[in-house]
Amino acid sequence: MKDRLGISPEDVMHKIARDVMDDYDESLELEMEDGMLGAPFAAGMTEHDYQYFRELLRLQGELVKLQDWVQHTGQKVVVLFEGRDAAGKGGVIKRITQRLNPRVVRVAALPAPNDRERTQWYFQRYVAHLPAAGEIVLFDRSWYNRAGVEKVMGFCTNDQYEEFFRTVPDFEKMLVSSGILLVKYWFSITDEEQHLRFLGRIHDPLKQWKLSPMDLQSRVRWEEYTKAKEVMLERTHIPEAPWWLVHADDKKKARLNCIAHFLAQVPYADVDHENVVLPERIRHPDYSRLPVPASMYVPEVY
Template structure:
């Protein structure tokens, strides 16, 4: 067997109908959970990490799909600027931490230093070792301050990752997801494996554990991660504010401007059926 992977990708997809039914139920629960977070002034930080094409983005999208964007944010930072490179490493991430009543989902995080920066040589060994030493301390401080911190590692087999890369290459709507760094990760599979093992050894702590999501089947991964996320937040069901929709009043003597005074977008949809 190849040293690359101890498990083969024989993906059995969860039935689509079952997936959609359970996803809808979980997304209703997410809305309930967010209502409690906003009411209680809780602070929730969820970190999504994993190999390239492991399904982090898809899971985040399903989590946030029906949430109120005033109380839920996705943080996906680009590479640091020259000024940010001169800051304390964690500084640009800390400014995105949740305030009271907020849920923040990080699509990659400070763990870039333990993964791509270390493997690709973008940081020094001293910076890397400092990161492994400081991160558990930082996370413990966040937790002691009341932040609910949850960390997910999306795990994908090498065969499935390869298939997803090929799919992205052939899809004009997802081609942007495929970068030279992603392609390089194929050649450095074992380097990334070692980096992940070292990262877990240093930062998988009792107070801030890593939760592994098997993600060869994206549907199952989404349901499993959302279900687990809900279980980690001590939310209570709150009665929604009572709202009554009034009858629309009768029109008064208001005269609308002539319709030809407005600019309308072309109705290309009307042409589709012709």
């Protein structure tokens, strides 16, 4: 029996199976190297999956080059990821950071403001996470919370909401004029796809932690969130920091499209590195390792 959006229990089970495979893919991606994408590795893969893995690995190689260039030139980069709940923002952030240096590329995912932060200048707690020279910061949700969840859920007043729209263009222009490259992404999914992803989380014990009361309210208030998004895009799409929309119903395509687009926004180039020579280890004939009690070792269960 299907629900009002035409989604059957079989659709939900298929969605759970796809998400389980996506988690498996994430582990696989971390182990991948170019040589692994030969015939033995590809056996049993669909052509779609094979092409996804190849292209993801290629793009991640470019991200490493971008990282080197950012460090070498002292560039400062900020990327905002906004969108519907369950739209796949976290998935693309993971694929961007998988092979990068966490000292260079950081993720800022701020919790709800505490009592003290609520009395501060609205942008203050975000400013603390902005990059220094040679750093990239990825915001998993950002100051645009005020234009979305805070507006829809009544967590800000109308005056605060309007003040945000009055000041955010100047704030972002200030960031750009200070030398920060600012890129803003909105991940867009359909009503039906979000509904299906939420059902998948409800029925998958490994994903239930991802559901919060706020997520559930986003289903109830779908149209209010849509209106808030439309106002946000209209009032904050500025030449210095335009919005870019990512079609995200297909997670894998969304990841590749977003990463490829991000790479195109940064004028990076190859950085020459000196050849690394591994030095010889110094050995002393009078040195011997001290014995370690067997009780200190982790049991080898596997």
